Amino acid sequence: MAAQEIHLELLLGKQVIDSTGKAIGRIEEICAEQQGEEWVIKEYLIGYAAILERLSAWNIGMAILHVLGAHKIHGGYTVPWDQLDLTDPQKPRLHCSLEELKSLNQNY
Secondary structure, three states: OOOOOOOHHHOOOOEEEOOOOOEEEEEEEEEEEEEOOEEEEEEEEEEHHHHHHHOOOHHHHHHHHHHOOOOEEOOEEEEEHHHEEOOOOOOOEEOOOHHHOEEOOEEO
């Protein structure tokens, strides 16, 4: 299979569909690490909770939500790099079920 170049910034905000065709959220953050001279994608963060991660405002955001009465936030998932099908970058799809993903649930 030939390598495909994808501009990561164009993936941000794209709706992700699970293996059953259900929308699970939008790509809000892409986590990578440097290995030698290359950067390797580790995971994608999807959903509302991932927005706080992208803005590096998780602690501040949770503190504000706590003051407003929220004690738990849900709405995000961690998707390992190999579980996201980017064959069509305009319509990313999961290779796995939603239940197999790690949730970004956080208690405050």
